[in-house]
Amino acid sequence: MKNNLDTKTKNTWCPGCFNNQILAGIKKVLEKEIAKGKKREDFAIVTGIGCHAKIFDYINLNGINTLHGRVLPTCLGIKVGNPNLSILGFSGDGDAYAEGISHLIHTARYNADIKYFVHNNQVFALTTGQPTPTTEIGYKDKTNPLGVKNSPLNPIKLMLASGATFIARVFADSKQIEYVLKEALKHKGFAFIEILQPCLIFHKDIGYKQKTYWIDEKNHDKTSFAKAWKKAEEFDYNITKKIPLGIFYQIQKETFIDKWPQLKELKKQNKTWKDIKR
Amino acid sequence: MKIEGYIKLSVIQYNKMKFNILISGEAGKGPNVLTHLLGRALVRKGFYVFYSRDYQSLIRGGNNFNVLTFSNEAVYSNDFKVDVLIDLDEKGLGIHKKRLKKETVILSGKEKNMFFAGEIFKIYGLDFSLLERELKELKERFEENIKEARKGYEKQKNIFEIEVPDVDIILEGEDRFFINGSKGISNGAIDSGLDIYYAYPMTPATPVMNELAAKQIENNHVVIELENEIAVANAGVGSAITGAKTMVGTSGGGFDLMTETLSLTGIAEIPLVFYLAQRPGPGTGVATYTAQGDLNIARHSGHGEFPRIVLAPGDPKEAEELTSQAFYFSQKHQVPSIILSDKHLSESFYTLDWKSKITISKKATEFKRYNSYEKDKEGSATENPEIIKKNIEERIKKKRFIEEEAVVFEQFKVYGKTDSENVIISWGSPKGAILDAIDELDVKFVQILYIEPFPKEIWRELIGKNLILIENNATGELGELIKEKAGFNIPDKNKILRYDGRAFLRDELEFEIKKRLR
Numbered sequence: 018m019k020n021n022l023d024t025k026t027k028n029t030w031c032p033g034c035f036n037n038q039i040l041a042g043i044k045k046v047l048e049k050e051i052a053k054g055k056k057r058e059d060f061a062i063v064t065g066i067g068c069h070a071k072i073f074d075y076i077n078l079n080g081i082n083t084l085h086g087r088v089l090p091t092c093l094g095i096k097v098g099n100p101n102l103s104i105l106g107f108s109g110d111g112d113a114y115a116e117g118i119s120h121l122i123h124t125a126r127y128n129a130d131i132k133y134f135v136h137n138n139q140v141f142a143l144t145t146g147q148p149t150p151t152t153e154i155g156y157k158d159k160t161n162p163l164g165v166k167n168s169p170l171n172p173i174k175l176m177l178a179s180g181a182t183f184i185a186r187v188f189a190d191s192k193q194i195e196y197v198l199k200e201a202l203k204h205k206g207f208a209f210i211e212i213l214q215p216c217l218i219f220h221k222d223i224g225y226k227q228k229t230y231w232i233d234e235k236n237h238d239k240t241s242f243a244k245a246w247k248k249a250e251e252f253d254y255n256i257t258k259k260i261p262l263g264i265f266y267q268i269q270k271e272t273f274i275d276k277w278p279q280l281k282e283l284k285k286q287n288k289t290w291k292d293i294k295r
Numbered sequence: 296m297k298i299e300g301y302i303k304l305s306v307i308q309y310n311k312m313k314f315n316i317l318i319s320g321e322a323g324k325g326p327n328v329l330t331h332l333l334g335r336a337l338v339r340k341g342f343y344v345f346y347s348r349d350y351q352s353l354i355r356g357g358n359n360f361n362v363l364t365f366s367n368e369a370v371y372s373n374d375f376k377v378d379v380l381i382d383l384d385e386k387g388l389g390i391h392k393k394r395l396k397k398e399t400v401i402l403s404g405k406e407k408n409m410f411f412a413g414e415i416f417k418i419y420g421l422d423f424s425l426l427e428r429e430l431k432e433l434k435e436r437f438e439e440n441i442k443e444a445r446k447g448y449e450k451q452k453n454i455f456e457i458e459v460p461d462v463d464i465i466l467e468g469e470d471r472f473f474i475n476g477s478k479g480i481s482n483g484a485i486d487s488g489l490d491i492y493y494a495y496p497m498t499p500a501t502p503v504m505n506e507l508a509a510k511q512i513e514n515n516h517v518v519i520e521l522e523n524e525i526a527v528a529n530a531g532v533g534s535a536i537t538g539a540k541t542m543v544g545t546s547g548g549g550f551d552l553m554t555e556t557l558s559l560t561g562i563a564e565i566p567l568v569f570y571l572a573q574r575p576g577p578g579t580g581v582a583t584y585t586a587q588g589d590l591n592i593a594r595h596s597g598h599g600e601f602p603r604i605v606l607a608p609g610d611p612k613e614a615e616e617l618t619s620q621a622f623y624f625s626q627k628h629q630v631p632s633i634i635l636s637d638k639h640l641s642e643s644f645y646t647l648d649w650k651s652k653i654t655i656s657k658k659a660t661e662f663k664r665y666n667s668y669e670k671d672k673e674g675s676a677t678e679n680p681e682i683i684k685k686n687i688e689e690r691i692k693k694k695r696f697i698e699e700e701a702v703v704f705e706q707f708k709v710y711g712k713t714d715s716e717n718v719i720i721s722w723g724s725p726k727g728a729i730l731d732a733i734d735e736l737d738v739k740f741v742q743i744l745y746i747e748p749f750p751k752e753i754w755r756e757l758i759g760k761n762l763i764l765i766e767n768n769a770t771g772e773l774g775e776l777i778k779e780k781a782g783f784n785i786p787d788k789n790k791i792l793r794y795d796g797r798a799f800l801r802d803e804l805e806f807e808i809k810k811r812l813r
Contacts, residue, residue, distance in 0.1 A: 026676075078664075084667050087556070090530045094493075094534040096533075120526055289537055290491065290537065
């Protein structure tokens with residue numbers, strides 16, 4: 018089938034892993050986009066290191082499965098190299114919030130047109146269960162037998178403070194992924210999407226899904242920083258009563274490519290640097 | 296192997312003359328503008344000028360100085376002893392006492408820098424109109440500058456009678472360039488078809504970023520400063536895989552941060568060009584001074600085994616040429632390339648004849664599925680032992696192809712008395728001082744330009760000779776490489792190593808070489 022983004026690689030996520038929900042949602046939207054006339058070559062995929070990164074092997078798009086923590090500068094480089102590409106970056110919480118946090122802050126600040134998905138399972142799963150910057154206080158594993166003492170980071174607040182122009186959180190449910198990807202693709206600028214994706218082995222679903230609720234879109238002013246901040250404070254990644262999901266914040270700002278006349282012109286002419294003969 | 300010597304255009308019709316002028320003053324007093332202006336004026340009148348910069352890691356105050364050497368013959372270095380001292384802040388006399396001769400002319404006072412420009416023009420009997428033209432082209436503060444300059448010119452008397460050629464050379468025309476190494480690198484990158492340059496500011500790599508940034512609109516490329524060297528290198532990877540000709544630049548500490556990505560370019564086979572401008576290390580070292588201590592990290596950094604190119608220009612012309620060769624090898628073989636420069640090369644100005652020979656390269660990179668993991672045919676991660684073994688062998692095989700192809704380039708150059716029993720071996724920026732020091736000595740000089748792939752034929756130049764190693768580092772890294780690759784052990788007593796952050800000076804170096812000649 019022409020629109021099929023399947024690869025031959027065998028899926029090696031654990032049986033029932035929530036990553037499959039993410040994969041299903043992403044593929045469905047992209048295959049629909051392709052059916053509607055987009056080409057496979059209009060998209061690029063970049064992944065980091067960790068369980069999330071296996072998604073690179075299951076979606077047949079050009080791009081790179083890069084180093085741990087370096088998804089965003091790589092995405093930025095691809096965007097600068099070819100401003101016409103629609104770029105999807107995938108990271109885990111280790112990738113995004115530990116190893117690569119400086120890039121997250123700056124890419125948000127640059128407002129580079131990248132759709133960035135963070136598979137947040139609040140644990141380093143592929144290295145067998147160590148805590149990440151979003152693991153709750155008290156979590157124990159072999160490396161932290163005394164329990165985690167540091168407060169978790171709130172990435173939604175970090176993104177608000179860093180100047181991201183699209184900030185969302187969803188649960189690892191294919192329907193939610195489909196919705197948020199469609200919205201993100203419509204957005205011009207940096208789209209930060211956190212996915213709560215409980216790890217079945219090392220960080221079990223502690224009833225997240227039951228505590229989540231969808232932000233009332235009619236009554237939530239997405240352009241209000243103050244309202245988004247208030248919503249973000251409802252869940253501190255620690256002890257939790259309710260977890261808001263949906264789009265917290267969305268505004269329009271000049272994107273990275275539009276800040277550079279050379280890149281803007283390249284985009285206007287629908288060209289890549291490779292097309293420039295010298 | 297082609298034997299190349301520097302042609303002396305001015306066949307000795309008159310006596311060789313050479314002057315060293317030391318221009319000293321605290322940062323902010325304008326020693327750089329003065330030096331450059333003087334250099335330009337002299338080059339335009341047919342003289343050969345070389346000047347180097349010595350500046351501290353501060354913005355105002357301290358003691359900065361430049362030494363400008365000019366001659367009616369080619370010159371690529373300074374001497375320790377100087378003929379004129381321009382002391383812009385009345386502190387230089389004390390600081391540079393040891394560099395003075397009995398007859399050194401000292402210009403000192405509270406006047407502004409262009410007053411001294413007027414004085415120096417008069418001292419050498421240069422026409423005031425030449426200075427006026429330079430000041431006009433400088434544009435800034437013309438009225439004030441010309442007034443000061445005239446005062447200095449009128450106050451001074453003519454001291455040195457020099458023959459001023461009746462020429463007016465167009466700078467950066469077809470046959471003469473007044474250029475520093477940074478400009479050489481950036482010209483080379485532009486001539487190679489550079490599309491994108493990423494960097495994070497770091498001395499002494501920043502001048503290349505400045506050069507490229509200034510030309511980005513005119514040449515339609517893009518120069519982007521990112522949050523750190525890690526972002527720089529990885530954005531470089533992202534752009535390179537889209538097919539854009541991409542280069543990143545830094546100095547040693549920043550390069551250390553990039554080495555994880557260098558390793559990625561090894562496995563993923565990405566044609567990224569790294570510009571590594573050396574300064575003294577380890578750590579912060581001495582931020583604004585010079586050294587050649589990073590030959591080993593250029594060769595060995597990045598985990599795992601993978602082919603790479605390491606090229607070491609010794610002057611701005613070679614900087615242009617080798618930059619184009621770095622792009623060529625990267626694009627053709629899909630490998631990383633490293634261009635090794637240093638502070639002395641990147642910031643010193645040279646007068647060079649001839650246009651550089653640029654190696655043209657195609658944009659040979661396809662946007663496809665790249666991987667930091669060993670990958671299968673689809674570009675997906677694999678743990679299959681047969682595929683892993685095959686991938687590694689393919690990468691190692693490239694090394695052989697590159698070695699075979701590199702032979703058509705000048706991997707090393709030979710100068711001086713080619714049949715001499717004495718052979719100097721060096722690389723990079725010491726070239727200038729060596730060429731000037733050996734002018735009248737019984738010695739051959741072998742300059743290595745290709746660190747990787749290393750010229751296998753080099754042994755023919757060295758066998759049975761009295762080998763003398765000259766490097767701007769403490770351990771003789773090239774000497775170790777020669778031992779490893781060609782099997783020659785250079786005795787410690789024949790190693791002339793300078794590692795105080797300063798570049799070699801001709802007169803001192805000549806003395807050191809003479810002691811070791813057979």
